[in-house]
Amino acid sequence: xxxxxxxxxxxxxxxxxxxxxxxxxxxxxxxxxxxxxxxxxxxxxxxxxxxxxxxxxxxxxxxxxxxxxxxxxxxxxxxxxxxxxxxxxxxxxxxxxxxxxxxxxxxxxxxxxxxxxxxxxxxxxxxxxxxxxxxxxxxxxxxxxxxxxxxxxxxxxxxxxxxxxxxxxxxxxxxxxxxxxxxxxxxxxxxxxxxxxxxxxxx
Amino acid sequence: xxxxxxxxxxxxxxxxxxxxxxxxxxxxxxxxxxxxxxxxxxxxxxxxxxxxxxxxxxxxxxxxxxxxxxxxxxxxxxxxxxxxxxxxxxxxxxxxxxxxxxxxxxxxxxxxxxxxxxxxxxxxxxxxxxxxxxxxxxxxxxxxxxxxxxxxxxxxxxxxxxxxxxxxxxxxxxxxxxxxxxxxxxxxxxxxxxxxxxxxxxxxxxxxxxxxxxxxxxxxxxxxxxxxxxxxxxxxxxxxxxxxxxxx
Numbered sequence: 001x002x003x004x005x006x007x008x009x010x011x012x013x014x015x016x017x018x019x020x021x022x023x024x025x026x027x028x029x030x031x032x033x034x035x036x037x038x039x040x041x042x043x044x045x046x047x048x049x050x051x052x053x054x055x056x057x058x059x060x061x062x063x064x065x066x067x068x069x070x071x072x073x074x075x076x077x078x079x080x081x082x083x084x085x086x087x088x089x090x091x092x093x094x095x096x097x098x099x100x101x102x103x104x105x106x107x108x109x110x111x112x113x114x115x116x117x118x119x120x121x122x123x124x125x126x127x128x129x130x131x132x133x134x135x136x137x138x139x140x141x142x143x144x145x146x147x148x149x150x151x152x153x154x155x156x157x158x159x160x161x162x163x164x165x166x167x168x169x170x171x172x173x174x175x176x177x178x179x180x181x182x183x184x185x186x187x188x189x190x191x192x193x194x195x196x197x198x199x200x201x202x203x
Numbered sequence: 204x205x206x207x208x209x210x211x212x213x214x215x216x217x218x219x220x221x222x223x224x225x226x227x228x229x230x231x232x233x234x235x236x237x238x239x240x241x242x243x244x245x246x247x248x249x250x251x252x253x254x255x256x257x258x259x260x261x262x263x264x265x266x267x268x269x270x271x272x273x274x275x276x277x278x279x280x281x282x283x284x285x286x287x288x289x290x291x292x293x294x295x296x297x298x299x300x301x302x303x304x305x306x307x308x309x310x311x312x313x314x315x316x317x318x319x320x321x322x323x324x325x326x327x328x329x330x331x332x333x334x335x336x337x338x339x340x341x342x343x344x345x346x347x348x349x350x351x352x353x354x355x356x357x358x359x360x361x362x363x364x365x366x367x368x369x370x371x372x373x374x375x376x377x378x379x380x381x382x383x384x385x386x387x388x389x390x391x392x393x394x395x396x397x398x399x400x401x402x403x404x405x406x407x408x409x410x411x412x413x414x415x416x417x418x419x420x421x422x423x424x425x426x427x428x429x430x431x432x433x434x435x436x437x438x439x440x441x442x443x444x445x446x447x448x449x450x451x
Contacts (some may be wrong), residue, residue, distance in 0.1 A: 040406055112298045113214055148252040148280065152294045155287035175284065185251050192281035 008017065023107075058129075060105030060122065062087055070094075077101045077193050079138040083157065085109060085145055098120065101141075104129065109149040110156055121153070123160060130166050134195060139169040205261035205269075208232055210314075212254050212273070213322065214301040215218050223273055225299045229258055230314045234304040237262075237271030251296050253321065254278050265307065279325060291326050291424055296320070299341075302349065303423050312400045313347045316340055334408035335381070341415035342396065350422045352414075354397055356383055366397050371417055390414045 006028065014024035031039045049120075055061075056068035070076065084090050090103050098175065106121040132136055141193055142157060144150035158170050165188030176194030177183075183191060210229035221241035228234050237260055242361065256276035261268030283290045286352040300317070314320035317340065345351055351374070356363045358375035361380075361399045368382035368389035369375065376397075382389050391410040394401035401407075 018258065113301060148283075148290065148294055148297075150395070151284055151287075152291055155291060158287070175281075187275075187278075189249065189278045189281040196281065196285060 003046060036077075058108060059102060059103045060087070061089075062132075063092055078133075079135055081130065081133075081139070082141040082142065082143050083135050084143050084153075085153075086152060089143065089145075099141075102140075106144075106153070109144065109153040111149060118156075118160075123157065127160055127164055127166070130161060131164065137168050139171060140174045142170065146162075160175070204234065204263070204265060208258045210235075210255065210258045211277075211317070212250060213297040214254050215444070216254065216363070221247070223250055224435070225250060225270070225273075225387075227273075228272065228300055228304070228314060228317060229309075229311055230311060232260070232299065233308040234306055235260060235269070236306065237269045239271045239273065244276055248277055249278070251278070251280050253280060253283070253293050255318070256388075278319070279321060283325065284303075288330060289333070292333070293321075293325065294336070296340065298394070299344070299419070303344065310347055313343060313441055314438055316343050331403050331405060331408055334405075335403055335411070336397065338393075338408065340413055341412075341419065345415065348422075350418060352376075352418065356390060366392055368392055371421075373416060386406035390417055395400060420423060 010021065010028050012165055013019055013027055014021040016024075019027065027044075031042065035075065052064045053062055054066040054068075056063055056066055057073055058067045061068045061070060063192050065072070067114055073082075077168040080099075081104055082093065082099060082101055083104045083106060084093065085108065088103055092186045093099050093103075104122075104126050106126075108116050108121055110116060110118065110121060130140060140161070142154040144154045154172060160166065161170060176190065176197055176198045177186065186194075206231040208231050210227040210232075213228050213234065215308060216224045218238060219422055223239045223241065224236060224450040226234060226236055235258075239250060250273065254273070254275050254277065254398060257274040259272040259274075260269045263270075267328060270331070271383060279293070296317075320336055320340050324333055324340075327333045342352060352369060352373060354366060354369060354376040356376065357366060357378045358370065358376055360380075362378050362381075365378045365380070366376045367379040368375065368377040369392045370377065370389070372392055377385075390413065392414065393403060393407035393411045395403045395407055396411060397413075400450055402446055
């Protein structure tokens with residue numbers, strides 16, 4: 001390995017999220033210290049993942065099979081569909097274990113500034129999917145980020161569903177206090193949202 | 204150089220993992236861009252579109268992407284999240300300002316109109332009045348940038364009453380009678396744009412939006428940027444009557 005290829009490796013690693021040039025150098029040195037235990041298994045895994053990973057043609061998740069494990073699972077509730085912005089959000093919901101339905105990954109939000117229209121976020125496909133679902137969908141959860149872009153996109157999807165007269169319950173996760181949160185440290189917006197979405201307290 | 208001003212966030216873009224590049228509409232400096240650095244201790248989730256407050260900008264040269272610090276004082280978002288039509292109006296307006304306004308050029312009067320829209324118009328419960336205010340603001344935007352509509356008197360007769368149409372070629376008004384032979388080629392001019400005491404319907408608001416849309420598209424959006432106008436139209440169309448009636 002020439003010095004320039006080593007530098008190139010450091011440069012590529014330094015572009016990864018969470019890493020800078022300094023931490024990339026440390027990572028490379030660590031990998032090279034024991035090549036058989038660290039470097040080669042990593043290389044093998046990277047190769048394998050790069051050659052086998054696929055984007056699910058149904059939901060947009062990434063997996064080694066198409067359809068993905070979630071779409072092909074028979075144990076999941078296929079009458080509920082959760083719409084998320086990207087794969088990271090899908091994984092976050094899966095980690096929580098709180099949802100056992102199907103997903104639809106948009107791959108972004110509507111944004112005129114970034115030239116992302118309904119086609120770019122696969123909205124026509126989502127509408128078709130909702131219309132032709134078998135068994136029919138009972139509920140669609142719009143789990144988009146609590147940002148202006150996220151919520152505008154959610155409203156756009158909801159109004160598109162209504163326009164197509166697709167009769168499904170449309171819901172969204174509530175917005176409010178996080179677990180372990182203290183009022184003193186919350187911003188005004190979060191407190192206001194939490195109060196507006198307050199629920200009956202069961203004693 | 205550095206300065207302090209007041210302003211509102213128009214657009215935000217993620218930069219690296221925790222930082223943001225913001226477009227902000229300020230009172231004395233117009234639309235400016237700057238980097239807001241975030242950290243684990245200082246997440247930037249409150250830096251959302253429409254959030255307003257004190258702006259501190261610092262850079263070596265005026266043309267540089269400066270470092271921004273914002274002390275949020277006004278945040279309408281929690282309230283807007285419950286009102287889809289208002290949220291899309293805010294998004295449409297801020298996107299348009301980001302797209303159209305040149306950087307580092309002050310538009311003080313437009314800034315105050317924008318601020319009034321956020322503070323006074325968006326909280327309105329009557330959606331037709333809100334729609335009127337929105338159209339007025341878009342007309343103001345056209346005026347400010349040198350593409351104003353001449354709708355005070357008829358271009359054909361010089362009369363100031365009964366104005367009903369606008370020529371898509373000249374942006375000048377025509378009365379109901381004078382414009383009648385050409386009405387299929389003219390844009391409808393709603394009463395609320397010319398009379399203070401006019402009582403409007405949803406149809407008037409829609410006509411107003413069609414009017415401003417036409418001239419915004421004509422003057423600011425090239426073929427490449429059609430997606431913007433397409434999105435904007437779809438967003439405006441989503442303000443359907445059911446939503447309006449539900450909210451009003």
